[in-house]
Amino acid sequence: MRRIITATVQNKSGVLNRVTGLLQRRQFNIESISVGPTEVEGISKMTLVVEVEDKQKLEQLTKQLNKQIDILKVSDITDKAIVSRELALIKVVSSGQLRSEIKDIIEPFRASVIDVSKDSLAVQVTGKPEKVEALIELLRPYGIKELARTGVTAFLRGNKPQVAELPSYSLL
């Protein structure tokens, strides 16, 4: 099963290596990993997408991560209400004629063209991994010259009850 795990870590040298090394030697497959600073100085957040066999393996993974001294918190947020996003840059083969066709394809994805050259077009798309995946599949027939994905980053949605308690006025 595919799980999204977040880890809050102390931003110390080697911490990424500790995490990836641990997963590798315990035979967990990392599909993607993204890391970046959080709102708290010195604290970073990692978002891992992993493929695990069963619940027992999943429990091992979170427990082993939790044992690391530099890891503060590990959560499996797969089944929670979350927002998750990924960014992809896709360079597609495209001569003049195809350009508008490609633009039509990417439009519903709210993707944008960020670079144009004589024979190629670079597209940027942001969204859930499935959406990114779908666009890539649509563009594949045109010939993808280069593809770069950031991997998923995610967090929990705002607390529902709290939102409900807010006075209902429009922010706009």
Place this chain on the structure above:
Amino acid sequence: MKVEAKPAFTSIEESKTGADLLIEALLQEGVETIFGYPGGAVLPIYDAIYRAKDRIKHVLFRHEQGSIHAAEGYARITGKPGVVLATSGPGATNLITGIADAMIDSLPLVVFTGQVARSVIGTDAFQEADVIGITTPITKHNYQVQHVQDLPRIIKEAFHIASTGRPGPVVIDIPKDISAENVYEEAFETDFDLPGYHPNTKPNPLQINKLVDSLTKAKKPVILAGAGVLHGKASEELIQFVERYQIPVTTTLLGLGSFPGDHKLSLGMAGMHGTYTANMALYECDLLVNFGARFDDRLTGNLKHFAPNAKVAHVDIDPAEIGKNVTTHIPIVADVKEAIRELLHHEFDMNLHYQWSNQLEENKKHFPLWYNDSNEEISPQWLISQIHRASNGEAIVTTDVGQHQMWAAQYYSFSKPNHWVTSGGLGTMGFGFPAAIGAQLAAPESQVIAIVGDGGFQMTLQELSILQERNLPVKIIIVNNGALGMVRQWQEKFYEHRYSESLFPIQPDFVKLADSYDIKGMKISTQEELQQVLPKVLAFPGPVVMDCRVVQTENVYPMIAPGKGLHEMIGVKP
């Protein structure tokens, strides 16, 4: 951040270096002995040791591997972290086996490695090795010191991490320019905050209630005692608890001594070479209470057949061990001592399980450990029994790895905690003799016996140098079968007697070897000789090397063959 410029009037003699800070920090931690070996990158530290030689002892081993196994032996006996020091590059890489060994057997160590100067790290400088990269998977934690003022705090953290929770090795890698750096401050901040490290020691009361409930209902309960009982110093509580409720106890290899082997409720050791009674108890029980063991595969055998009908309760200070190998119904993350104390606070009724205890007694009576005794030649099992007898079962016994290790575990019945030092998880040949040196340094008044194989002894015998030098009366008993016995046994059983590279065509003369180190050596070949000599050897005030020639063809039995279940033991007494 940077230390202040040197005041003009301070002479070099008055200033301290990073290395002095290190020694002061060790003294603060109550360290008495450093197990080490010098080299270029740690010269500043050795200079500080020279300055502090009245306050701290350094034991110079003859190979870094010897120093770290000795530190492990010391840690196993005292419960305190063993402190190891080695130089960068080859010094550090020579420690790897010991670090991995300490990690898997949960022994507290604080290991200092020298590193090349910060300015050349990453340039493949002379004697540079990526110690942090290499040791990350085999340490509880590791540090590379980046600023001299962090050193005292890091050392304090390292001792805390190594010795609390589930103990383990911590490596501190110190660039040479940091240990050499002059410091002028009186003291540096040592308060630390480890927000990601809070080992839980208190058991959850709800889980304890569940366990009490299961205990009241159980008809065939059994307790498995692991090294967690030793680390948690919980033997007395364990004895009190099982005596109150008459619950039988088996131990793991590393848990030997956590419960007296001669106790009425003891079933002996379980696992691959455990007793029939212990393994069948694990197989047939309806409630298995694991105190501080990690359900290693050498204990469980084929997991499909491990305690198939039992409710499993597991008390462990390391949450990751619970549910890792064996499905657990009652998980209790806690220090074993606190958990048993909590259980002792509950007064409850247990069914007196006569049928169960009768069944176990019958097994004990009909299927005890057994071996073929020969008349004149020494059989290795008999040898261990004789050692047990001659030392009143009170010696600290260290072993190497192989057949002799299993026979020592089977036939030296340990009645007290912390008298047994062996490499269980990693199974490290070369461990036994240096570990005995560490144990003797930890307990100078105790009888320390290293039971080693003729193969493994040859891996670290260079440490013989230290015995006379340090006046350590370690008794080395070589169970000499002229073979890599355990390998030979597996080749006999599972590879149709194809003894590939497991028989020694020639052997060194161990008596002459001992003699060259000015140690008393002797060769013993018959039972009669052994009986005459052994008491004298053990009473001798100095070190002795006893080369005991034993029957080569003996095998360790009973045995759970690889892939088999607890109930499929072979070599049970006919």
